[in-house]
Amino acid sequence: MTEFGKLLKYLRTSRHVTQAELAHNLISRDTVVRIENKHQSPSFETSTELLEKLGISLSDFDKQRATYNPTSFSKLSQLFLYQLNSSGDHQTLEEIKELAHMIYQKDSNMTARNIMLSVEAMLQIDDQDFDVKKIKELRNLLRPVWDDLSQIDEWCMLDLRILDSCLFFFELDTAREIMHHAFRIIDKKYPTLVGLKAAFSANYCYLLILNRKIKPPFIEVMESRKIASQTGRYDLVIVADIRLILLEQDPDYQSKINHKLDILSDFGAKKLVTSLRREIKTILAS
Structure with missing residues (x-):
């Protein structure tokens, strides 16, 4: 939840809302301070209500988080799904693989690891003829997935x-x-x-x-x-x-x-x- 507090502060200040105004009739100002300073993690319900007071839905917050933190897992997910749904290119795949590797090293996120391996397979197939021999060579790469x-x-x-x-x-x-x-x-x-x-x-x-x-x-x-x-x-x-x-x-x-x-x-x-x-x-x- 540390990322939540950091982005909450950014969104609040960009909207010129004070901590007291955000806390009003919901939680204490001190609680807002603790959340923004990464000393306290709010419940899901409180998080939702804080965002609603700033005029932000959960889906909008997720998009903001991806933009605000370019190394976030949300950003990786969006890039990967966009790549699958678009024409994409070799450079984009390399960027996704690098970001997935960074997140996996930092957080041991298994989904990031799985994305990293699947993208590596895509890159190798892009460079090679897609035949049974190549499939078998890459099978071991993807076995951990x-x-x-x-x-x-x-x-x-x-x-x-x-x-x-x-x-x-x-x-x-x-x-x-x-x-x-x-x-x-x-x-x-x-x-x-x-x-x-x-x-x-x-x-x-x-x-x-x-x-x-x-x-x-x-x-x-x-x-x-x-x-x-x-x-x-x-x-x-x-x-x-x-x-x-x-x-x-x-x-x-x-x-x-x-x-x-x-x-x-x-x-x-x-x-x-x-x-x-x-x-x-x-x-x-x-």
């Missing part, structure tokens, strides 16, 4: 995004277990993240394709397409269509795939198009 999260029954939103971002690197059985458990948690706790189910399914299908030994995973890719359609992830519907074209070994596959890629480009999904071109090359070479 699963060792940590496999001990937790109820993953939070950030845990889910971390696992989805590195699902490629797990053994097939482990990836399937992660995906189905993630589905249960999303249905139970995070219905607004229903689109993430499509992402898990799409990533799992690519892993199946890369590891296919007996038969192509048509059924799984069709199921992935269905989930993407039901959750409004039409970009992932097109991903599934492209994979089906490749699995069917259609003689006219190139023109059909180019048509699908053009649609994605029109959507503005340039990063996805780049990733798919690399995926197509990898699948055809396997």
Whole structure:
């Protein structure tokens, strides 16, 4: 709570509110002094009421905290989630990895450690062909992530995004277990993240394709397409269509795939198009 007191003082003074005015009808002025000087941690209820008196919601406070303290875990979370939802670049990933490393060293924050490792895997994949050999090389790097999260029954939103971002690197059985458990948690706790189910399914299908030994995973890719359609992830519907074209070994596959890629480009999904071109090359070479 020391960070709360420090930022509370900053927000109070920037609004020209005195300690007495903030404390009025809530707590004593001396308590405000102790909180701001990091000598006392307020309860959650008191914290909320203090912020309300300054005209700040909890979500707004979290955003302010990330801006005020550039090395905060909140800042790391926002950067990581933004990276997953945007085009991003190598430099941004390096910044996220460095910040995660700093926070992990300072606070032994396991989520920061997990973000650091998953981003390191992303960086290495960005620099290499994405094939089974590379996946196996990076599997050991990410093993600590699963060792940590496999001990937790109820993953939070950030845990889910971390696992989805590195699902490629797990053994097939482990990836399937992660995906189905993630589905249960999303249905139970995070219905607004229903689109993430499509992402898990799409990533799992690519892993199946890369590891296919007996038969192509048509059924799984069709199921992935269905989930993407039901959750409004039409970009992932097109991903599934492209994979089906490749699995069917259609003689006219190139023109059909180019048509699908053009649609994605029109959507503005340039990063996805780049990733798919690399995926197509990898699948055809396997």
